[in-house]
Amino acid sequence: MKQLKFPLLNKTAIVTGGGTGIGRAVSTLLARQGATVAIFYSNSDSDAQDTVSTITEEGGKAIAFQADIADALMVRKTIETVRQSFGRIDYLVNNAGITKQLNFNDLDAIDDDIWDALFDVNVKGTFHCCQAAAPYLKEQTGSAIVNIGSIAGETGYGSSLPYAVSKSAVHGMTRSLARALAPAVRVNCVAPGAVATRWWQGNEEKMRALSGHLPLQRISTPEDIADLVLMLLKAESVTGQVLRAENGQTL
Known part of the structure; x- marks a missing residue:
C-alpha cells in the first residue's frame, strides 16, 4: 500500500499557544503533514505571525487567531x-x-490572584477550548484532542505549587473528557519534563534542579514533544492516557 506523503491532508487542527515553543513546533509539524493549522495566541502576535509565515513559506496553510482562552465567549x-x-x-x-x-x-x-490566573488559563482555558470544539470534532471521523500537561502534574513538583496543581487538574480532565467524548473523540495528554523553551530562560539552574538525574542525559526539545502529539493524534486505539515525556526523570 502506497504511503501518503501528506497523511493529514484536508484535516484542520487548532493549536493553542501555537506561535511559540512547543506550540510552534506542533503547528509546524502538523502543517508539514498536510493539515491546515489555526494558531491561537493571546499576546504573542509577532511570534504567531512569524510561525504562520514559516509555514506558508514551506507551502503549508496556517492562520493566526487572537483568543484569550480564559474567556469562554x-x-x-x-x-x-x-x-x-x-x-x-x-x-x-x-x-x-x-x-x-x-x-x-x-x-x-502564593495568593488567590496567582491561583486564579493559573487556573483560569491552564485548567478552565483548556476546558473552554474542548467544550467549544467538541461539537465540530464529533462531526469528523478520527478526531482527537491532545492536552499538553506537565510532569509537574504527576510528581507535584515544578516551577511553582499552583502550576503543578493546575497541570494535575489537566491530567484528570483528560481522563474525564476521554469518557465524556467517547467514542467520537479521543482525548490524550503529553506530560513533558524539562523542555528547552523560553519559559526557562534565566531559570536554567532551577530547571536542572527540578529535573534531577535524567537517565537519558538530555533535555527535551519542542520538536520531541511535537512528535508525540502527532503520534497521539493518529493513535486510534489510545484515549484517556497521560504520556510522560521526561527522559526517565520519574524512573
Missing part, C-alpha cells in the same frame, strides 16, 4: 470562525499555558 466565537473558515475541525491541541516562578516551599508567596 471569545473561545467559542473564535472556534466558530475556524469552523466557518475551513469547513471542519479534526484536531485540537491544548498547548497554551502559563506559570509563575516561585520558591516551591514558600506558601506565603
Whole structure:
C-alpha cells in the first residue's frame, strides 16, 4: 500500500499557544503533514505571525487567531470562525499555558490572584477550548484532542505549587473528557519534563534542579514533544492516557 506523503491532508487542527515553543513546533509539524493549522495566541502576535509565515513559506496553510482562552465567549466565537473558515475541525491541541516562578516551599508567596490566573488559563482555558470544539470534532471521523500537561502534574513538583496543581487538574480532565467524548473523540495528554523553551530562560539552574538525574542525559526539545502529539493524534486505539515525556526523570 502506497504511503501518503501528506497523511493529514484536508484535516484542520487548532493549536493553542501555537506561535511559540512547543506550540510552534506542533503547528509546524502538523502543517508539514498536510493539515491546515489555526494558531491561537493571546499576546504573542509577532511570534504567531512569524510561525504562520514559516509555514506558508514551506507551502503549508496556517492562520493566526487572537483568543484569550480564559474567556469562554471569545473561545467559542473564535472556534466558530475556524469552523466557518475551513469547513471542519479534526484536531485540537491544548498547548497554551502559563506559570509563575516561585520558591516551591514558600506558601506565603502564593495568593488567590496567582491561583486564579493559573487556573483560569491552564485548567478552565483548556476546558473552554474542548467544550467549544467538541461539537465540530464529533462531526469528523478520527478526531482527537491532545492536552499538553506537565510532569509537574504527576510528581507535584515544578516551577511553582499552583502550576503543578493546575497541570494535575489537566491530567484528570483528560481522563474525564476521554469518557465524556467517547467514542467520537479521543482525548490524550503529553506530560513533558524539562523542555528547552523560553519559559526557562534565566531559570536554567532551577530547571536542572527540578529535573534531577535524567537517565537519558538530555533535555527535551519542542520538536520531541511535537512528535508525540502527532503520534497521539493518529493513535486510534489510545484515549484517556497521560504520556510522560521526561527522559526517565520519574524512573
